[in-house]
Amino acid sequence: MSYDLILKNGEIVFPGEGVARGSVAVKGGKIAAILQPGETAEATRVIDCTDRWIMPGAIDPHTHVGFGAKEDDWTTETRTAAMQGVTGLMTFWRSEDLDKTTPEWRDAGEARSVIDFGFHFGVTARRHVEDFPKLAAKYGVTSLKVYLMYKGETGRAKGFTEVDDALLFQALQAAATVKGGVVGVHCENTEVIPVFREPVKASGRMDLGAWDDQSPGFLETENVFRVAYFGEKAGCPVNIVHMSAGESLDLVRKMRRPDRPAINVETCIHYLALTRDSDIGDLGKVNPPLRSQSDADTLWEGVRDGAVQTIGSDHVARKRATKGPDIWQASAGFPGLAQIWPVLVSEGFHKRGIPIETLSAATSRNVAKLYNLSGKGRIAPGYDADFAIVDPDGETTVRHTDYPSHSDYSPYEGTTFRGAVTHTVLRGMLLSENGALAEGVDAAPAGKYLFRAN
Template sequence: MTKPLDTLLTNTLIYLEGKGLVPGKIGILKGKIALLGDHNQDMPAASEVIDCQGLWTLPGIIDPHVHFGFGNPDTDFQTESRNAALGGTTTVISFHRSTDLRTSFESIKAIAANQSCVDFAFHFGLTSRLHVDTLEEVSRRFGVNSYKLYMMYKGAAGLSKGFTEIDDGLLWGALLACKKIPGATLGVHCENVEVIPWLRDPLRAEGRDDLAAWDEQSPDFLEAENVHRVCYFAGKTDTPINIVHLSSLEALNEVRRHKQDGRKSPIYVETCPHYLFLDKYSAAGTYAKVNPPVRSQRDINAMWEGLCDGVITTIGSDHVPRKRETKDKDIWSASNGFPGTGMILPILLHEGLHKRQIPLSTLLRASSQMPAQVYGLKGKGSISVGNDADLVIVDPDLKKVVDPTLQESNADYSPYEGMELTGWPVRTLIRGRTIAIDGQITESAKQQPSGRYISRL
């Protein structure tokens, strides 16, 4: 190839699937990876040459689980995509819920296209019979082939959110509808919410107001029971499913049991960085309140084991960017969820690579390669010729203290704030364009975000 390049990365260790970190150079043209060369190879001239100073170049992180719009609906795609980019996340999949998906989707897509500096796709939230009945129509119109059904919003819990139709019948109908759509996957939030009041009310009566109480009011067996139910139903319909934000050893064991039954359709499993790092005794307190809850050290170890043996398929942040004031309450009144998309890579490097000696290949398989594969994100997930040049230059030895004031999120706190982590991105490129460098979003990315919508059908 003699055509001049747009950008050339030199003096770097490139992560290549099946090979690990390899000294080399990356040539980028029109947003794509055009050339991969070894460190001594002559490359065409480039308009921009980036000397990576011996640091690692990894594929951009793909976060398949964010809730942009739950903080400030008017600006979340701006602030939260910046938060993502600072942490090395280059593609996100956000959840969209509405009464009628046919009439609401184009407006949220337009907001995202105008604001996001990372590439993005959407899942549809399924909360009614109308959603199931119109699923094939909206999927084909809008290029969406992944969905989420919320078992935790059954009965009284759902009524409080305005959902009146979520039950096992809706799960069954959603599985049947999903099966008809090419490449589709149904994600399910698994918690048996109907039992929770029987466990919660005595804890409140005792005056409990600690993070561990949140785990005790929704313990592991309630998650595991719902995982069994979803896997059992999916086995009867041969529908691919994804158990999202799985948090416990008991629930993971249910997945293992169902995977052994010779079923045809896959069971994907997602866990989150907080389930790999925070436990119910964390000093973060209400800042770490989330559904399902953060649990015990035994459960944390089980999540790492599931990641290593491949039962856990992907890692998603479950990012929710509400303000600190919504968390500065007792454990029962504080809001659920917290920001995290920009923390996936730092936590994997610190806790996984450095502390637990987990192979880089295992970490990137779950945070880049498999999200691209499971969700049909073509041209994403790996460093190879022809793929989008979504790249993260990482200093594996860089130590930084988590400071929410520097993270660009609408959320002004982090459950990880004050923690010193080792291993951080120092530059993030989306389709060959630098959008973050040394902990700052570039001015050009602020002025022209240029994130693209990814249609998957």
């Protein structure tokens, strides 16, 4: 049999299972066969993967497409992702009228994106909760996000007047009626933050650590308890998104039981690779804040033993000009899509000895399982032929100018990571090679909307 593509003689990473030498054969955009060492076959294209890992492409579960340059983000950010082994992303879609606006945003993505993408619906009003079962069936979106940081004064400042604990519980009740439904929650007790913020700000502090001190980790942990407890009572799985505090993970470990709905945990690469002491100033402002090295170490251990299921970037493609003039006025969030593999390979595999199959699971198999992404996240016949090919001993030095992102900076600028993505493949199509987009990718975007059946 002749194939369209063979990834030849590599170390095949089976997420959560192990690594084995062999080749992967692709036909019609799907994985057609796993070939044993020495087994030969014909193909239109062959990529030599000797001494490289063949992994499922990363599916970033946490991005904010449109927060930089609106619909143009579909162009710039997905190409940035494609250059570094990311073949899919999930992004938050928030609108007053989700039914009216979702088709237009989905169509913009399909017209511009070079990688596959799906949505989480942002919940800021009662109508979003009431409409969710209908919208889930219509648009194939089985996940919601509730922003507890938009309660009270903070929410009113952004025009959100209905975010409270009742909205959270109703969202959990609604998602419990949807097959595969899961509620992600931004956990930060915004009502207590002023108790810390006002004296820290009054002291004149402008350092990055001040942002952590004004919203300490236990304010996340308190919200984590509420979300997990409400999830149990509503019979709905929850996902603690962008977990930042080690204490929060400790609490989740204590609350998990086999007889209750799942408490899933997502962290982000910056909570693993950056801290409040990183020398990046206002560029490091993010919600929740960057924490201590101890928090990062605890989260890494959660990645190692599976207590942390998924890892994303929380990518926001804003300009550097928004990151100032001081820590109090700077915008929150920063880009990170292109650094998922460099951070995990360098900091996780090389520095901490976490098995690559464990890191791969947190960026592919586990994301696909949590969000019902059919045919994604595994290397097995019949699955989509989405791959990141990585040279574990290569080097990646971060320069924002290497990417087409709307954002003109990186919090990792100048950092050299051990490990380099050499190729990105989406459904059998070569998206990038050695840090450059492949011919034809830019002119004919092939990204597809990920409709999740319920």
